[in-house]
Amino acid sequence: MNTEDTDDLEVGLGHHGIGRIVLPFCESFGPFKQVNAWRFGPTDALQLVDCGPPGEAAFAALSEALEGARLARFIASHAHWDHVGQAGRVCQLFDVPLEISGAEWSVFERQFRAFEPDLCAFLSHCGEGRRQSALLQAHTARMKIPGSAPDRVSVLEAATTTELAGLDWDVEVWSGHSVGAFVFACKDAPVVFVGDQLFTGVTPFVGVEITDPLADPLATQFAFLDRIASLPDHVICLPGHGSPFTRASVQAEGQRASLLRRLDRMADTVTSPVSCADLVRGLSPGAEAKRGYIVRLRATLGLLNHLCAIGTLVREDRGAGRGYGFARA
Numbered sequence: 001m002n003t004e005d006t007d008d009l010e011v012g013l014g015h016h017g018i019g020r021i022v023l024p025f026c027e028s029f030g031p032f033k034q035v036n037a038w039r040f041g042p043t044d045a046l047q048l049v050d051c052g053p054p055g056e057a058a059f060a061a062l063s064e065a066l067e068g069a070r071l072a073r074f075i076a077s078h079a080h081w082d083h084v085g086q087a088g089r090v091c092q093l094f095d096v097p098l099e100i101s102g103a104e105w106s107v108f109e110r111q112f113r114a115f116e117p118d119l120c121a122f123l124s125h126c127g128e129g130r131r132q133s134a135l136l137q138a139h140t141a142r143m144k145i146p147g148s149a150p151d152r153v154s155v156l157e158a159a160t161t162t163e164l165a166g167l168d169w170d171v172e173v174w175s176g177h178s179v180g181a182f183v184f185a186c187k188d189a190p191v192v193f194v195g196d197q198l199f200t201g202v203t204p205f206v207g208v209e210i211t212d213p214l215a216d217p218l219a220t221q222f223a224f225l226d227r228i229a230s231l232p233d234h235v236i237c238l239p240g241h242g243s244p245f246t247r248a249s250v251q252a253e254g255q256r257a258s259l260l261r262r263l264d265r266m267a268d269t270v271t272s273p274v275s276c277a278d279l280v281r282g283l284s285p286g287a288e289a290k291r292g293y294i295v296r297l298r299a300t301l302g303l304l305n306h307l308c309a310i311g312t313l314v315r316e317d318r319g320a321g322r323g324y325g326f327a328r329a
């Protein structure tokens with residue numbers, strides 16, 4: 001898709017009262033330099049979906065975009081730090097509750113209390129029982145979102161209808177990239193908000209939450225891709241990063257192929273019984289000291305669990321706090 005196409009899509013969305021607010025990342029983050037917030041409806045009754053990462057650069061950009069606006073609603077697509085980093089501030093400044101799915105709120109609220117026990121249990125599960133305290137020290141602070149919790153929260157449930165920009169939208173909740181992200185499918189116009197479940201050119205993170213290390217997020221992500229692949233080509237998708245796009249089925253098939261390749265590579269890597277942590281350290285020596293180590297464990301466990309679910313691998317509890325091992329079935 002060229003720039004002109006993208007501009008045309010943004011203009012078309014503008015006619016529906018939908019606009020993209022591009023916010024900067026506070027640090028370089030994988031393939032993305034920016035994150036989207038989306039605005040729906042008129043400035044005097046603005047509905048905002050997402051609010052960017054923590055930090056003053058994103059706050060300044062968001063404040064500028066919202067200058068003079070009265071906020072009627074504030075929704076978080078999911079609770080990853082790059083989408084809810086300003087949530088406490090937005091709720092306070094505009095005196096609105098944060099609307100979020102119940103599953104995402106259970107993850108988000110953990111940010112504001114001690115989640116060390118959850119992280120300990122997760123590290124043990126991965127086979128890091130012995131190195132737990134050093135890892136806890138290295139990674140706990142990195143995983144916390146700075147700032148205060150939203151002071152009011154309202155849970156928005158799946159299978160309901162909600163109004164954005166004067167249009168009716170079906171509320172869907174999908175897990176895969178996170179535990180319960182919103183997808184909003186417009187009933188009155190060919191537009192679907194997909195958030196971080198689907199991008200162009202990049203395969204989103206798919207992995208387990210630290211509180212649910214036995215989950216199979218790839219199964220739900222594949223189900224989501226089936227659902228998206230059924231969208232007509234002209235439907236405009238609103239992503240959490242990057243420009244809006246059409247031809248969702250092409251993106252969905254690209255993501256499915258990429259996830260299947262990752263599964264194949266992981267299946268080939270497991271030749272003898274191994275823990276999740278040993279796999280990650282084997283593939284990337286020194287990974288445990290790096291910032292993204294917990295995220296890599298979560299993604300790897302997602303692949304391993306799915307390979308168990310489809311019968312390629314078996315998982316066994318090695319006992320005595322040594323976590324789980326994975327082996328060929």
Ligand SMILES: [Zn+2]
Binds near residue numbers: 035080240
């Ligand atoms: Zn994101």
